[in-house]
Amino acid sequence: MTAHLDGNVLGGELGELFTAEITAATGRCASCGTVSAIAQTRVYTQAPGMVARCPSCGEVMLRLARASGRAWLDLRGITCLELAVPTGA
Amino acid sequence: MAGTAILGRLTWRAGTVCSVRDETATARTIALSIPGWPGHRAGQHVDVRLTAPDGYSAQRSYSIASAPDGDRVELTVQRLPDGEVSQYLTEELAVDDPLELRGPIGGWFVWEPQPAPVLLVAGGSGVVPLMAMIRTREATGTGAAFRLVYSVRTPGDVLYATELAERQHGDNGFQLAYVYTRAVPAGWPVPPGRIGARMLAEPGWAPDRCPAVFVCGPTGFVEATADLLVSAGHDPATIKTERFGPSGGQQ
Numbered sequence: 001m002t003a004h005l006d007g008n009v010l011g012g013e014l015g016e017l018f019t020a021e022i023t024a025a026t027g028r029c030a031s032c033g034t035v036s037a038i039a040q041t042r043v044y045t046q047a048p049g050m051v052a053r054c055p056s057c058g059e060v061m062l063r064l065a066r067a068s069g070r071a072w073l074d075l076r077g078i079t080c081l082e083l084a085v086p087t088g089a
Numbered sequence: 090m091a092g093t094a095i096l097g098r099l100t101w102r103a104g105t106v107c108s109v110r111d112e113t114a115t116a117r118t119i120a121l122s123i124p125g126w127p128g129h130r131a132g133q134h135v136d137v138r139l140t141a142p143d144g145y146s147a148q149r150s151y152s153i154a155s156a157p158d159g160d161r162v163e164l165t166v167q168r169l170p171d172g173e174v175s176q177y178l179t180e181e182l183a184v185d186d187p188l189e190l191r192g193p194i195g196g197w198f199v200w201e202p203q204p205a206p207v208l209l210v211a212g213g214s215g216v217v218p219l220m221a222m223i224r225t226r227e228a229t230g231t232g233a234a235f236r237l238v239y240s241v242r243t244p245g246d247v248l249y250a251t252e253l254a255e256r257q258h259g260d261n262g263f264q265l266a267y268v269y270t271r272a273v274p275a276g277w278p279v280p281p282g283r284i285g286a287r288m289l290a291e292p293g294w295a296p297d298r299c300p301a302v303f304v305c306g307p308t309g310f311v312e313a314t315a316d317l318l319v320s321a322g323h324d325p326a327t328i329k330t331e332r333f334g335p336s337g338g339q340q
Contacts, residue, residue: 005333007197008195008331011194012135012191012192015191016099016191023194023195024195024197037197039195040197040330
């Protein structure tokens with residue numbers, strides 16, 4: 001088994017890109033349709049970037065690479081991202 | 090709670106070390122003052138970045154151990170044999186030193202103070218974010234029933250041993266159970282072993298009580314524990330997990 005972590009470890013990197021907190025967001029896997037919190041994805045960090053895989057089917061949901069002041073975010077493995085937005089009430 | 094619903098990107102901040110305290114022979118708690126800190130929630134972590142004079146930089150995640158307390162944040166760092174960041178933090182970092190960090194991070198592996206029962210399961214230094222929950226429970230006086238099942242290699246590896254013992258004896262709403270995997274204290278009734286299903290199903294803590302469950306530890310520990318909990322009948326939706334490891338993950 002290749003060592004993996006989970007989507008909690010993505011919080012810092014994604015928190016620099018998005019104003020909303022992303023680990024508590026849910027994503028629907030484009031491959032199997034399972035909806036899981038981003039925190040629940042299996043994250044592999046032994047690569048130039050970070051790769052998050054579906055906890056159910058193992059397909060890639062998200063890839064993130066950072067270098068030289070730029071970020072590359074591939075979300076094609078997530079068909080829908082649902083997240084909490086403050087209502088301002 | 091402060092910071093809960095504020096939209097804003099995370100940025101790197103400069104904190105200052107207020108105090109350091111050894112927890113075990115290989116773990117140290119670092120108290121930081123962080124100007125502009127927006128407050129945190131129990132269970133969140135920070136990313137720490139060290140940068141050498143030549144520009145080489147290394148980054149790791151560490152859980153926050155303290156309950157929310159203004160701009161003060163405590164991290165507990167377990168020193169790893171080959172950990173370039175953890176060795177610096179536990180051996181060289183001193184009071185008044187600056188430390189660059191990013192946070193608070195995470196919105197899923199968090200406990201919001203509420204009266205529902207909570208089952209915590211820690212593997213090694215995975216106890217750190219769970220300790221923030223225990224301390225926040227105390228600070229907010231919610232009275233929620235808590236049970237901590239804490240798996241450690243040896244008695245000498247227990248973080249917060251004195252504080253946990255005080256809470257265990259002074260608070261009927263807090264239960265504590267140790268599991269020793271390598272060596273047990275003198276007179277301990279069972280040999281070293283791993284967490285079993287029975288430890289997680291003590292009277293009052295069965296799935297029918299629907300406790301919120303938080304599991305934190307190394308990947309193998311977290312996955313074995315989560316499997317035990319689901320097999321015992323806990324709804325997977327009630328189980329929140331956080332894995333840490335040596336590759337830029339939490340340590």
